[in-house]
Amino acid sequence: MARVVPETHGEILAAAGRRFALTGYRGTSLQEIARDVGCSKAAVLYHFANKEAILTELMARPIAVLRELDERIVAASGPAEAQRVAAEGFVDLAVRFRREIALLRGEFAELLQEPAFVHIQQISERLIDAFAGHSERPAARIAALVVLAGIAETCGKFVDVPDGELRPALLALVRRALEPVD
């Protein structure tokens, strides 16, 4: 007879996800997560090496998808193609993982400093570059950064909007907002 294996690991992940989305990563304590799960703080740290490990596991999939998108952008045939791939790919990612992205809640900048996420910074810089059509013109780079940050910051708030509605709305917005590649 199969032993009844406790699912504490998964429960911690779920509780942490809910808490992070509510009060942010920094604003959530291990104590609160433990209380939600109904175990001790020490139990949380038995299943995860440290607090950051919880976030890392929660973000593993969206980060993997972001890496794939980065490869596709790098492999694009030219600036126009790179902009198209970046726009569609990023909107897709934002819609699919808007719950996970919401966890970061404006802590992007801080969290990107943490060792587990350093490479994300380089990827986001390449993403902005692609959005700007590889142009150095300030107006192009400003539009790219505003749109990128705006979507990242807000997509988590559209949990009640269905994918089929959010995706085309964001894509249309991106296409309008970004300057066409010259």
Added chain:
Amino acid sequence: MARVVPETHGEILAAAGRRFALTGYRGTSLQEIARDVGCSKAAVLYHFANKEAILTELMARPIAVLRELDERIVAASGPAEAQRVAAEGFVDLAVRFRREIALLRGEFAELLQEPAFVHIQQISERLIDAFAGHSERPAARIAALVVLAGIAETCGKFVDVPDGELRPALLALVRRALEPVD
């Protein structure tokens, strides 16, 4: 002869502004501010009732200007006029006070909860409403929120771009991105 009055109050404000812009409000301790100024933490709390009072004084002017903008939006003759006033006014505010806005560094959501800033939340909702042309259509509201959040989140990063260049770039972006009022 005029007594040599120490300018500690102003120095604290300046140091806090630098620190907040660098590591955020939550991420800055009174200890660090005191060290930068060259005084004790107790001296900081002699000049300011508490940590929040420092932020409040730093944000006093941009908040006052935001209030004026809100009044002009409310007084607008119609949705199209409100959208125009909101767009121009907000871009203007973002450019003028981009250093102060940068202090909040993605802590908007948390800081808006603090008692000193509750009314800001209502204003920002009216701002989004005006951006969306008072429309309830999801696409319009999504575009409004993304653009607003994007500018608020990023304008602080354009310290090296002169006002005369940043303002038209942002205004053009907003006009492209927002849906025209039907």
Added chain:
DNA sequence: TCAGCACCTGACCGATCGGTCAGGCATGCT
């Protein structure tokens, strides 16, 4: 000369944080 005030200090407070540790309990294998 002296009281009073503005300004500032170091010591201290309670709370909270992430994280450690020794030990306990139940289960499954030998």
Added chain:
DNA sequence: AGCATGCCTGACCGATCGGTCAGGTGCTGA
């Protein structure tokens, strides 16, 4: 039966946080 292992607990740790407090210092006006 006995041992190893997975899972978990409560007690504890050092660090840091915002904030308080009693007291000291030096200038000012009466």
